[in-house]
Amino acid sequence: MKVLVGVKRVVDFNTRIQVKSDGSGVQTDGVKFSMNPFDEIAVEEAIRLKEAGLATEVIAVSIGGDKNQDTLRSALAMGADSALLVKTDDEIQPLMAAKILKNLVEQQQPKLVLLGKQAIDDDANQTPQMLAGLLGWPQATFASKLEIDGDTAAVTREVDAGLETLSVDLPAVVSSDLRLNEPRYIKLPDIMKAKRKPLEVIDLADLNIAASASIATLKTSAPPQRQAGIKVESSEALVAELKARNLV
Amino acid sequence: MNKILVIAEHANGVLNSSTARAVACAAAIGGEITVAVLTTGSCDVAAQAAGLEGVVSVAELTNPGNAQALAALQAPQLLEISAGYTHVLAPNSTFGKDLMPRLAALLDRPMVTDIMAVQDARTFDRPVYAGNAITTVQVDDDGLVLATVRGASWPPVVQTQAPVTVECQTSDIDLPAHTRFVALDGEQGDRPDLQAAEKVISGGRGLGAAEHFALVEAVADKLGAAVGASRAAVDSGWVPNDLQVGQTGKIIAPDLYIAAGISGAIQHLAGIKDAGTIVAINKDPDAPIFEVADIGLVADLHEVLPALTEML
């Protein structure tokens, strides 16, 4: 079973986000970038499937500029077998990303596509579902547990009401939630090994995918900031304050 | 004139309040609002939707495949009826997040996630970077607008009006058999629903152990509050996942939010930005939660929570 896993390069989750004063976006100069945490979990899951003898090959794919090669090298260091970068300097929105991934799926014929449930930059939470829709495949989003059994997968999903389990036929698209696993720590020898693994770069233009309708971003602004209020000294004072404000 | 279709979220014969929140957003867009209710045939939910303020019609689609809300089965049914609308909206709950992008892909349309404000019928504000920036986005062609609605930004419309007519349609399209519901493991406790509650008290890693969550629950029961948790508390296995508040959990806007033993990581704060009053109980005076708390108490929660239970 071949597994395709998508990785996006995003502003590191520990970064304090600064909105540019001209409203054109958030500050990315001199900011640390990392693999989207949800994608890291997807890569980890794919590698665990391989280690368990359920997957034969793990291909990591990314869409974006040359710097995404670093992100793909991280996926290779974690244990992916090969990597594929679809190179473009354009902003790629979820519908287009899904179309690109569909194209790669048709070329690579994986039985499972693992993607992070959302990227922590645009927080869109769309690409996995769109890809599944375009392919006409089952989707199991927000997965916290994945069990492959022959041609089906049992997936536990984190939904608002609790944990939902679905059974889906393979091939399928699964999107990872935080509790699916804890990604491994990359060790130095793995980074050295990753340098020798194949990383192919294809130009987006060569895939001949027609442009999709997209959504225009008119401006980016800072959210209203909450201000620190008062400090109280004791539980009694807290209760008194809550009563004074008619909150209890 | 805009024609807006709002997809209803419901379970066990009850309309979820997220639907009334999405209708509130539809009303801000302005136009004729229809609610689509996908069921196996019982009309209870459609009747509830028919009473929502501002709704002009309810389209009930019945199909045996609607026993559970599975995106792969519901998207094709919605594809059938989407033509003729200018907007299709759904709540940004796990239900809407799962369904809407799939429908958008079938329609070959882009989609707006998480509308928090309406600028005009095609221009919306939405949060990015866990709510640390807000983008104003525009669907700048004349095609169908598809979006999910951020519940915490839209107080639900009320259930007042005399019910409008419900049009029943049986959907006889072939639905895929590749996706099957197996089970839902969720606790239906007596406490109020986290997303609808006016008061919420959450516990974090500072509680130290699963059994200490009882301290939070005792205060919750005194206040009639819902119980929430930080990711650290959920990851530790102290409470189920559906209690998680934050970027990847629930985004809530109660009148009162009490955080006990929660440091205030940006991902957690993303879930409570719209709360009325935030109270923080933390023994570390430098915990970032105090930067956003309206009322802060630097103290050990093991003393404070029992005292609150006593006094409230």
Ligand SMILES: Cc1cc2nc3c(=O)[nH]c(=O)nc-3n(C[C@H](O)[C@H](O)[C@H](O)COP(=O)(O)OP(=O)(O)OC[C@H]3O[C@@H](n4cnc5c(N)ncnc54)[C@H](O)[C@@H]3O)c2cc1C
């Ligand atoms: C992609 C991503 C998404 C995430 N999504 C979420 C999310 O949705 N929700 C979420 O909550 N987190 C989320 N996180 C995790 C987040 O970054 C924090 O790790 C998490 O919120 C920390 O939980 P906590 O505050 O309970 O624990 P800690 O940060 O460990 O804080 C514990 C606090 O308890 C205090 N404390 C300890 N003992 C006591 C005591 N006896 N009395 C009083 N106070 C005490 C400490 O001073 C400390 O401030 C996400 C992280 C990532 C990377």
